[in-house]
Amino acid sequence: MDTSIEPHHIYHTYMVDAKIRLLTAEKIVASKTPISGYGSLDAEFCLLQIRRIVESITFGAMTRERGRYSALHLIQQAENPRAKGSPTSDWKASEILKRLVEISPHVLPIPVRDEPTQTALGIFHFDRKDIEVNHARLIEFYKRAGGFLHAQNPLVSDFVHRLNEQRKAYDGMPKELAGILDFLRKLLWKHVAITLEFEEGTDPRTSDSPKFAWIVDFMTNNDHQVSIQLAEST
Numbered sequence: 001m002d003t004s005i006e007p008h009h010i011y012h013t014y015m016v017d018a019k020i021r022l023l024t025a026e027k028i029v030a031s032k033t034p035i036s037g038y039g040s041l042d043a044e045f046c047l048l049q050i051r052r053i054v055e056s057i058t059f060g061a062m063t064r065e066r067g068r069y070s071a072l073h074l075i076q077q078a079e080n081p082r083a084k085g086s087p088t089s090d091w092k093a094s095e096i097l098k099r100l101v102e103i104s105p106h107v108l109p110i111p112v113r114d115e116p117t118q119t120a121l122g123i124f125h126f127d128r129k130d131i132e133v134n135h136a137r138l139i140e141f142y143k144r145a146g147g148f149l150h151a152q153n154p155l156v157s158d159f160v161h162r163l164n165e166q167r168k169a170y171d172g173m174p175k176e177l178a179g180i181l182d183f184l185r186k187l188l189w190k191h192v193a194i195t196l197e198f199e200e201g202t203d204p205r206t207s208d209s210p211k212f213a214w215i216v217d218f219m220t221n222n223d224h225q226v227s228i229q230l231a232e233s234t
Contacts, residue, residue: 008214008228010063011193014056015226019218021049021056022184029177043173044148050177051093051145053184054138058093061100061107064195064214068103068204075204093142097135103204108133109191109216126215131186141180189218 025046028035034042062069070087076099077083090096100107111133112126119125148169152162192215197208215229 007063007066007195008230011060011214011216012226012228014060014063015188015216015218015228016224018053018056018184018188019226020224021053022181022188023221023224025049025177026181026185029174029181039173040170043170043177046177046181047145047148050141050180050184051149053188054142054145055093057109057138057188058096058100060193062087062090062096064193065100065104065107065198067198067200068196069099071198071200071202071204072099072103094139097139101135104194104196105207106194106196106210108135108138109187109193111187111189111191112215114190126192129186131183133187137183141184144180188216191216 028042028046031042036042036045066087073085073087111129111131113129116126148166152159152166156162192213194213195211197211198204213231215231217227217229219225219227
């Protein structure tokens with residue numbers, strides 16, 4: 001990771017990318033007729049955007065906890081010398097998310113309601129939205145989307161069955177996509193991203209006090225702007 005770039009700038013880039021993909025996929029799903037001319041192609045395009053949004057969430061979290069994440073990698077390689085890879089070569093969001101939840105209970109975005117309450121001079125409290133957020137659900141979306149990225153292998157014994165099952169899945173895809181995109185909107189549109197304190201040489205799996213919090217707001221549907229406010233976490 002380029003340490004000359006502030007982490008919140010990198011996080012901002014991922015969130016702008018996620019917003020663009022979210023708005024574009026929502027537009028396609030809301031269309032009464034396939035924009036590409038084929039419902040299956042529209043669905044595959046939206047699934048790719050969902051997969052990329054999950055990756056933006058994942059790499060954004062890795063950016064915030066880069067010290068802890070790198071330290072966990074070293075521990076895992078010491079525990080299993082046959083383990084391969086490094087923090088800089090990790091790319092599979094499903095595997096990265098499993099590592100991230102080991103190092104922080106706040107690694108995922110915390111969706112909050114629009115208006116904070118002021119509890120004291122200069123201190124604001126954001127109420128969480130009432131939605132369940134966990135890494136398993138994001139991994140589910142990631143893998144579901146990945147299942148439509150490739151053509152079926154014709155040499156498998158149940159090729160025809162797999163092809164028919166995939167075609168059936170396309171029939172219910174608009175409703176499924178709308179549900180996934182609605183969840184991602186609620187998760188990301190206004191959220192808090194927390195980074196924990198970490199002292200090099202300590203066990204990254206041991207939780208610590210929050211170091212800082214970023215208040216992220218996607219604001220309006222009319223543009224690709226994303227606001228990030230840097231705040232001390234109390």
